[in-house]
Amino acid sequence: MSVCKCVFPVLAVVAAIVETYPTSTRTPTSTRSPSISSTTWFPPATINAATTTTAPSTITTIAPPQKDCAVPFKDIGGRCLFINPFTKGNWMEMRYFCHELLSELAVINEGNVFTELLNFTRFEGIDQHDYWIGANDTETEGDWRWVNHKKVVLGSPYWALYGNFDVYVLEPQGGYTENCLYLDSSRFLYFDDGDCSQEKAVICEYRNSIE
């Protein structure tokens, strides 16, 4: 009988502890923002993973749109280029040829444009021709300039390389006798300085894309 008398006070104490435990040991509810809903307690990573796996269509929207180039120019690396292996002439004649098409000799000054250009010529089977492009060092020997007067980057990855005895040498190596820039078919269409009076094919770039 005495046990029954003790049970009620013990239960009362336990109840009192349970009552006070949540607010005394957890973060008080008063410190949480009252506006946060229960959904914000989910880990953000879980929400993101669910979003990316259910929306694969977003991948297709990342691809850059094809540039709308006037015939005969084609979008190559975001530039409007006309690679013409059929008409040949010296550097000045080919520059005039481009001008007649409201274009200029191509300025290949970005690695991705150069790579896409090489892939295009390979894919089209027109990589066995030398092509004049828009740079020279006629004004000051060794100071290579594009037709838009900007400096041509020397060295890799643009300029052709060849083995000279036990060392590799990078073009340009022609000095005062080779002052115009062309893509050298004998070396995978990498840059080479050539005699401006030689006859080669041409790559033109629509004028708007090099302004």
Ligand SMILES: [Ca+2]
């Ligand atoms: Ca030169």
Ligand SMILES: [Ca+2]
């Ligand atoms: Ca050369």
